Amino acid sequence: MEEKLQRLYFECLEELEKIGIIIKNNEEIGQIDISISKRNNKRYGACRQEEPDKTTKYTEVVNGHRYIRYAKYKKHMIEVSPWVMEMDDKIIKNTIMHELIHCMPYCNNHGNFFKAYAKNINKNLGYDVSRVGNKEEDYKKSGKEYKEQKIYNYKIICEGCGQVIYRQRYNKDFTKKYRCGKCGGKFKAYKIIYKTK
Ligand SMILES: [Zn+2]
Numbered sequence: 009m010e011e012k013l014q015r016l017y018f019e020c021l022e023e024l025e026k027i028g029i030i031i032k033n034n035e036e037i038g039q040i041d042i043s044i045s046k047r048n049n050k051r052y053g054a055c056r057q058e059e060p061d062k063t064t065k066y067t068e069v070v071n072g073h074r075y076i077r078y079a080k081y082k083k084h085m086i087e088v089s090p091w092v093m094e095m096d097d098k099i100i101k102n103t104i105m106h107e108l109i110h111c112m113p114y115c116n117n118h119g120n121f122f123k124a125y126a127k128n129i130n131k132n133l134g135y136d137v138s139r140v141g142n143k144e145e146d147y148k149k150s151g152k153e154y155k156e157q158k159i160y161n162y163k164i165i166c167e168g169c170g171q172v173i174y175r176q177r178y179n180k181d182f183t184k185k186y187r188c189g190k191c192g193g194k195f196k197a198y199k200i201i202y203k204t205k
C-alpha cells in the first residue's frame with residue numbers, strides 16, 4: 009500500500025510539473041513526506057507542517073482571536089487515511105493533490121491561495137479538489153459500499169454470559185428494562201472514553 013501511495017504521489021508531481029507547478033527540489037516549499045496514516049480518520053488526509061520560515065510570520069484574526077501564522081514551512085508531512093487507499097486511484101490522487109496544495113506558500117488553510125491552486129489543477133489536470141470531499145460519492149465511484157463508521161459511546165455487557173453490545177446512545181432504563189437474550193442475565197453499561205490528541 010505504501011508503495012502504491014508513493015507511485016501515485018510521483019504521478020501527481022509529474023502532472024503538476026506539466027502545468028508549471030514545480031514541487032521537487034523547490035526551496036520555496038521544502039521537504040515533503042507522504043505516508044498512510046496509522047489510524048483510520050474520517051477525513052481523507054492531513055498535512056502537518058514543521059519548521060516555519062520565521063521571516064514569513066503574520067497574524068490572522070478569526071472570530072476575534074488572533075493567531076500567529078507562517079506563510080512558509082520547511083517540512084510537510086502528508087498523511088492519507090487508510091480507507092482512501094481502497095478507493096480508485098483517481099480519488100487517492102485527488103487527496104494527494106489537495107494535501108500538496110497545503111504545502112505551497114500561503115496555503116496552510118483553505119483560503120484564496122488554496123482555492124486558486126485548486127481551480128488551476130481542476131481545470132488543467134481534470135481533478136476535483138475541493139475543501140472537503142464527498143465520501144459517499146467517492147465510495148460509489150469506486151464501486152464500494154458506503155458505510156459511515158459509527159462511533160459507539162457505550163459498551164453494554166451481560167453479567168451472566170459476557171455478551172457485549174455497543175450503543176451510540178444509552179438510556180438508563182435499558183439495563184433495568186432488558187435482560188440478555190442469550191442467558192437472561194442483567195446488563196451493565198460502561199461509557200467508552202475515546203482518547204483525542
Ligand atoms: Zn485541506
Ligand SMILES: [Zn+2]
Binds near residue numbers: 192
Ligand atoms: Zn447473557
